[in-house]
Amino acid sequence: MVFPNILALLDSWTLIIAIAVFVLVMLLQTWLREPPNLPPVPGRPHLLLGHLPYLGANRREQMAQWRKTCLGSVRSCVARAKSCVHVHLEEVWHGEELSSRENPRRGVLGASGAAWREQRAVSMSILRKFGMGKNSLAEKIQEEITAYLNVLSQLGGEPSDVKRVTSATLSNVICSIIVGKRFEYDDPYFLQFMDTFSEQVRLVSSTSIINVFPWLRHLPGDMFGAKRFIDCHHDLDEIFSDPFIAQKTKEYKEGGDAMDNFISAYLQEWRRKEQDGETTTMDDGHLRRLLGNLFIAGSETTATTMLWFMLYMLHYPHIQEKVFAELEEKVGHNRRPTMQDKNRLPYLNAVIMETLRRASIAPFSLSRMCTADVTLQGYLIPRGSRVVSNLDSVLLDEVTWGDPLTFRPERFLDDQGGLLHPEEFVPFSMGRRVCLGESLAKMELFLFLGALVQRFRLLPSVPGQLPPQKALFGVTCPPEPFTLRLVERSEGVTV
Template sequence: MTAIFHIFELFDIKSFLLFLSIFLLVFDYIKTKRPKNFPPGPWSLPFIGDLHHIDFKQFHLQCATFAEKYGPLFSIRFFGPRIVIINGHKLVREAYVLQGENFVDRPSLPIFADVLGDKGVVVSNGYAWKQQRRFALHTLRNFGLGKRSLEPSILQECRYLNEAFIDEQGKSFDPQWLINNAVSNIICVLVFGDRFEYSNSEFQSLLKNINEVVYLEGGVWAQLYNMFPWLLRRVPGPHRKIFCLWDEVIAFVRKIIEDHQATYDPSNHRDYIDCFLGEMEKWKDDEAAGFNLENLCFCTMDLFVAGTETTSTTLYWGLLYMIKYPEIQRKVQEEIDHVVGPSRQPSLADRERMPYTDAVIHETQRFGNILPLNVGRSATKDTQVGDYTIPKGTMVAGNLTSVLFDDTEWETPHTFDPGHFLDTEGKFRRREAFLPFSMGKRVCLGEQLAKMELFLFFTSLLQRFSFSAPEGVEPSLDFRLGATHSPQPYRLCAVPR
């Protein structure tokens, strides 16, 4: 002990701090050193990485600049380990489809781990994820996911939404929360077995909380938390709001599950929750599959949030584009009038005879770019992509912005142009680089439902209303970037036709 004290006496405080600084710098360098043949990227600073290069409010746009300088496969470091960004349709498809099994996992990020653990459908991996995804797809299909049997429920919600727009009496209003509620009601019927009135203030508050937490998860405080979880778990700060908001959503879902347990009838499964409760008995000897009450809560929450946020944001963009480009709105209405007429609701059967409207909806998804950097994935093994090696465990992001705006795939990528989805004869044409739902083994589980909702809600609204900006207001396409890419709040006027 005396010897230790003697050693400390040899160092004054300045020497100690200098030694500590050098030690930490060396440790950070070794920990974050680029492996052999790793994708290039900016020269990072110790500890903070490339934070000084990054604007989190428009990072998806900055990626194009990085790709120009470092190539379509580059790496970047926020605070923790380096992340590989994959750019362009060709490379994203190579990674996610041709080598899909190597990029099927989700990365373990502290901010998600502290909310969800490894539960649910979105961030779970391995055996549990495969079982839960399979069960969710099978169950939701039985309740009409992607089938015409679900169409009457969506059409009924379209009527409710139209009535809510009529109640605005042509005055300017922000349509976001009405759209959000309407879209959410479709997944709520499938998962919870019920819908929620637009006047339900508790449910409206919940939807606003979800919207806010999705925004916050894309911000700098979420990234700080992922780098310093051991510190930020113990101190107050803006990051705490993320957990408070999720706690409210989780409490809402738990209450619905408890109500289902109290009224559960094994001979009459009303929705996804009932089916999961019935499945728990079958899988009681296989705990790894995740059929338990705790995982039911997080699987239900995943379906509810994912089934609400992206589709409603797409429709919110769609109405903004209609007031920004009134000539496109008029062409859509002319086609609706010609094919559907004014007396009946549009149906899915009309879609094949409405190529222009279908093209406008697809262009809204492309240009709206709801998930610009996709949802992160993780390499399950060392994998060669392009000219570089991505080591096992590396987080990767297939940059959907680079795919949806790839100038080798789209004629005028930075212009809102329905012609991207029309051939020379005006017929609808599919595009291989149209990937708003991602691709590969983690492709969006609710893709078919979203397509049904987008067509029916959009055509129903355009059939009944002409949309315009408030007098004297020029519509702006300014965006709000969090975990999703959404419009800045705006107001419009909906005048009955």
């Protein structure tokens, strides 16, 4: 037979070359058909990689440069086959056309359409019920703060890198929300979970290129870590999501569950919809992915912001002392700050806001997919484009902030010391897909960082030698690893 013989000839290299030729022809076709009013580009695009090679080692700086020199507010910068438009205008984020993700997945973070709307609404209502932004959740956070401060205290004021314990403590807050309990930091189960989770977080950045060029995932080997990333997903489901979903489902069926956790609240709402005959997308698959989403979006982001805060406090000791003085005056020594103190501590709030602004930890947010042709400032953003909200260009904009690179919390205070909320303060993005955990994150940052400065003086490991304020690049941008000394402000104080 002729057909099998031809197939036998197609060894893997022939196949790769054939695919490459096919991709090339498709790219040429798309390129030649390009409409005239696309956003400007920074130079002639590479046939396969578009403008990716122009981005260089420091994408954030390159983007800032392009914005200044030639491209104004809109720019198209990745392969023409899949236009990628970087946008900094706020108005575009509010439309339905820019509320989807590429390659829709389950859960909320990567979901689109009706499933995303329902999963997001259900998750928000559960978090609100638990008191996101209110006191019941604050109690869980306070319990975690006690454990965190104890670990920091045990460091005895010695130079230490607190990244791992900070990530663990914020993952534990998410655990409290999801399963209703926290874990000891040295619990072997929790350590195994944290190791797999940290690996997955590390892989998020290297795999993000696959979203732009999905064909890369078919290259031999695992050059971008995509296969390992999926393995981590499965491992986390196996270690965490599946056993807890099974346990809570059993308890729920037996009527013995406490309803103080996300899983049970989700199961309850799902059953309610089924009993009422409502059409729903709620199922085990969405629930499993939602749990992963809450971890991945909810712990590293807040932990990274806390690390930046600590770094800034080393660099600006006078700001640290001012935060402490406000805490001392308004809260005292005998109790930790609570959510009732939030409005009474404008300076602390301003320092946290300035940290979120200056560090801009998610500079390119999460990209979205344009589901219809959109015209912006006369430019066409074609349907199917990948759209990146360049939060850096808002948070670090010279016109808005005057001195955007200076760490100056006073910019968020009015003449009477009251807190200002400029609309350009958008570290949580904007529009329909604005961060789902914004209130929780603000609450965590306020309670954790207030308690931290109240109890410890943050000092450089070597007097006079400050770690650089340099960011690593990724989906979230933490500071380069650094150590510091956390010295108890007053021996014996354990609030």
